[in-house]
Amino acid sequence: AQSVTQLDSQVPVFEEAPVELRCNYSSSVSVYLFWYVQYPNQGLQLLLKYLSGSTLVESINGFEAEFNKSQTSFHLRKPSVHISDTAEYFCAVRRAAGNKLTFGGGTRVLVKP
Amino acid sequence: ETGVTQSPTHLIKTRGQQVTLRCSSQSGHNTVSWYQQALGQGPQFIFQYYREEENGRGNFPPRFSGLQFPNYSSELNVNALELDDSALYLCASSLGAGGDYGYTFGSGTRLTVV
Numbered sequence: 637a638q639s640v641t642q643l644d645s646q647v648p649v650f651e652e653a654p655v656e657l658r659c660n661y662s663s664s665v666s667v668y669l670f671w672y673v674q675y676p677n678q679g680l681q682l683l684l685k686y687l688s689g690s691t692l693v694e695s696i697n698g699f700e701a702e703f704n705k706s707q708t709s710f711h712l713r714k715p716s717v718h719i720s721d722t723a724e725y726f727c728a729v730r731r732a733a734g735n736k737l738t739f740g741g742g743t744r745v746l747v748k749p
Numbered sequence: 750e751t752g753v754t755q756s757p758t759h760l761i762k763t764r765g766q767q768v769t770l771r772c773s774s775q776s777g778h779n780t781v782s783w784y785q786q787a788l789g790q791g792p793q794f795i796f797q798y799y800r801e802e803e804n805g806r807g808n809f810p811p812r813f814s815g816l817q818f819p820n821y822s823s824e825l826n827v828n829a830l831e832l833d834d835s836a837l838y839l840c841a842s843s844l845g846a847g848g849d850y851g852y853t854f855g856s857g858t859r860l861t862v863v
Binding site for chain 2: 640672677678679680681682685726728734735736737738739740741742
């Protein structure tokens, strides 16, 4: 079975400051890794994913995440946040041959002006 | 291209009642997964339907059941509602049941059991 731990439940950050959201996972088999964002009263939107290849993946809105197999981590970073980045962020894993996503508990990001 | 549509958006039910939630998958997607997201927690996998057959189930009791129709839309049924069933129920569709297919989530149905 897989599990996902998001080490911070809440991260307050000032506008234009950098942010890092930490995600660690455990799995005995190969996994795919995902970050989803959830805005208030909405569903989940895929932010970025790691399937294979380059360990650094980027999204179109400035987020990036790095897969570190030895540390079983997939931390999410953004060098400069905007007010509109206020949301809850979920890290998730799925077995490469599996069909279900296992989510972490989420990290709530509050961007302050 | 339409996304994933869920109905209703909000629902209030009494303990012991039964509820049916509906999901229309994204055009071209043949797989639907259902997740339960309790307040302040990450989503939990309930089950998945692929080509009208259940294709995996999470740790949920049998009173949680589902259907997938020939047009790939889906229903989630919950019998004998309990207070702990209060949650946001999310539907996700995908082009296939596994592999590197991406999942498109709907906005969810918020169920409150009183």
